[in-house]
Amino acid sequence: MLAAAFTDFMQQVVSGLASGGIYALLALALVIIHRSTGVINFAQGEMATLSAYIAWALIAHHSWGYWPAFAATLVISFVGGIGIHTAVIRPVERGSVLRIVIVTIGLLVAINGFVVWQWSGEPQQLQSPFGTDVYDVGGVVVAAHDIGTITVALGIVLLLGALFRFTKVGLALRAAAVNPEEARLVGVRVSWMLGLGWGLAALLGAVAGMLTAPTVGLDPNMMAAVLIYAFAAAILGGIDSPIGAVVGGLLIGVLLNMLSFLSQYGMFDWFTEELRLPMALLIILAVLLVRPHGILGRPEVKRV
Amino acid sequence: MKTLLELDGVAARYGPVQALTDVSLVVREGEVVAVLGANGAGKTTTLRAISGTVSRTGAIDLDGKSLKGGPEAIAKAGVAHVPEGRGTFVDLTVTENLKLGAYTRRDRSVKADLERIAEYFPWMTERGGQRAGTLSGGEQQMLALGRALMSRPRLLLLDEPSLGLAPMVVREFFRIVRQLNEDEGLTVLVVEQDARIALRASQRAYVLEVGHVALTGTSSELEGDESIRRSYLGY
Numbered sequence: 001m002l003a004a005a006f007t008d009f010m011q012q013v014v015s016g017l018a019s020g021g022i023y024a025l026l027a028l029a030l031v032i033i034h035r036s037t038g039v040i041n042f043a044q045g046e047m048a049t050l051s052a053y054i055a056w057a058l059i060a061h062h063s064w065g066y067w068p069a070f071a072a073t074l075v076i077s078f079v080g081g082i083g084i085h086t087a088v089i090r091p092v093e094r095g096s097v098l099r100i101v102i103v104t105i106g107l108l109v110a111i112n113g114f115v116v117w118q119w120s121g122e123p124q125q126l127q128s129p130f131g132t133d134v135y136d137v138g139g140v141v142v143a144a145h146d147i148g149t150i151t152v153a154l155g156i157v158l159l160l161g162a163l164f165r166f167t168k169v170g171l172a173l174r175a176a177a178v179n180p181e182e183a184r185l186v187g188v189r190v191s192w193m194l195g196l197g198w199g200l201a202a203l204l205g206a207v208a209g210m211l212t213a214p215t216v217g218l219d220p221n222m223m224a225a226v227l228i229y230a231f232a233a234a235i236l237g238g239i240d241s242p243i244g245a246v247v248g249g250l251l252i253g254v255l256l257n258m259l260s261f262l263s264q265y266g267m268f269d270w271f272t273e274e275l276r277l278p279m280a281l282l283i284i285l286a287v288l289l290v291r292p293h294g295i296l297g298r299p300e301v302k303r304v
Numbered sequence: 305m306k307t308l309l310e311l312d313g314v315a316a317r318y319g320p321v322q323a324l325t326d327v328s329l330v331v332r333e334g335e336v337v338a339v340l341g342a343n344g345a346g347k348t349t350t351l352r353a354i355s356g357t358v359s360r361t362g363a364i365d366l367d368g369k370s371l372k373g374g375p376e377a378i379a380k381a382g383v384a385h386v387p388e389g390r391g392t393f394v395d396l397t398v399t400e401n402l403k404l405g406a407y408t409r410r411d412r413s414v415k416a417d418l419e420r421i422a423e424y425f426p427w428m429t430e431r432g433g434q435r436a437g438t439l440s441g442g443e444q445q446m447l448a449l450g451r452a453l454m455s456r457p458r459l460l461l462l463d464e465p466s467l468g469l470a471p472m473v474v475r476e477f478f479r480i481v482r483q484l485n486e487d488e489g490l491t492v493l494v495v496e497q498d499a500r501i502a503l504r505a506s507q508r509a510y511v512l513e514v515g516h517v518a519l520t521g522t523s524s525e526l527e528g529d530e531s532i533r534r535s536y537l538g539y
Binding site: 168171172174175178179181182183184185186187188189190 | 355357374375376379380384385387391392393394395396400403404405407408451455
């Protein structure tokens with residue numbers, strides 16, 4: 001009984017880390033844009049969906065191999081992110097935050113409409129690059145796709161961390177995000193850096209989208225729920241903390257699975273899969289009320 | 305001495321507020337020049353006009369070439385602006401702040417320059433990993449100066465460096481500025497509310513009054529003339 005419970009527990013942890021890895025990627029994208037532009041990018045989920053469709057179209061219609069399509073999608077998304085910033089965000093950047101928020105909501109609707117118009121709303125199948133194998137590790141059944149997802153998510157996060165931490169452009173990106181006026185005085189082209197931030201966010205979203213599609217099925221609304229979990233992750237971790245976004249993502253993934261696990265064993269037996277999304281919203285609300293700056297964010301201090 | 309910076313008939317406004325009406329001044333290579341004047345006289349705006357952070361009319365030449373474009377381009381042309389109120393990246397570490405100073409440079413001697421800066425400010429090496437926001441006000445002002453030096457500026461603009469600092473720290477700051485000027489020929493244009501200390505640190509000075517130059521002279525002339533000190537400099 002206890003051994004079986006432990007196996008179930010581990011199973012939930014592993015699959016929680018896999019979905020959490022995806023939330024982490026998308027949360028990181030939200031944080032990057034929030035730090036530089038000061039808004040939540042509501043189109044982040046649809047941008048990821050569009051990227052996943054591009055990968056799928058390359059594979060299904062143009063018979064590309066998976067990894068070439070993966071790489072091409074990253075490049076297209078990166079350039080597309082910069083393009084979105086230049087074409088629709090930059091013109092309203094100097095206005096109020098509300099204007100940018102409304103533009104991102106418009107972008108959400110526009111991209112969603114474009115995807116349906118281009119590829120119809122029919123669900124499609126994007127394969128997993130890791131296959132459908134499952135491994136039995138001491139009784140714990142682990143899907144190859146989950147292991148692959150965790151590995152890719154962590155790899156991307158580490159690469160991005162290294163970029164921010166150890167490169168000149170990373171330093172400029174951070175400087176432009178935290179203090180644009182000063183950054184311009186030392187010669188940083190802040191508008192380029194903001195564009196670069198959008199490019200990186202789109203790239204992160206592309207990875208999240210391509211990793212999500214194999215498990216939930218590729219359809220125009222597949223990232224809607226993931227985006228809510230990513231919101232919860234970003235807010236839990238601290239909306240301006242990249243590390244917080246990653247920690248928050250993994251926490252949300254594992255936490256929601258823990259509820260499923262506990263409900264199997266009679267605790268929280270009211271909890272069913274349908275309550276995952278409302279639970280994420282509850283977490284957002286609770287964090288905003290109790291600790292608005294999240295686990296790893298710094299409380300906002302305004303100079304007066 | 306060669307003219308490094310020349311402002312001719314510079315005017316600037318913030319919306320409906322005319323901050324500068326007609327400012328003309330000259331800074332020669334290797335000089336420390338002070339800009340003095342009361343609050344609202346246009347001292348800060350003069351510096352902002354030079355560094356391109358406020359739009360202006362009139363001519364500004366650096367080394368005979370017109371200074372054009374935004375602050376990024378002007379920084380690249382060799383103007384380092386240390387704005388009022390420290391101007392450090394508080395979320396970044398001391399070393400990161402210094403490295404950002406060298407952002408416009410493409411050469412490989414950045415590391416050597418970090419060591420050169422450390423000779424003036426030894427604590428910056430020891431505390432390189434500390435967040436700038438956790439430094440004292442005086443240390444942040446020194447860091448802002450160190451960061452500006454990392455760009456190997458042809459012209460250093462200092463805006464009100466004494467603001468909010470203890471007198472001892474201010475003296476130390478200006479001592480280093482003077483030393484840089486003497487040892488390395490650094491050209492400085494410094495804006496100060498505290499006329500006494502600025503006149504001691506500079507060779508020449510301009511006094512601004514509601515957006516234009518009211519008078520100019522060598523710093524010792526201005527300091528020695530009691531009526532000027534009383535009516536313009538307030539001490």
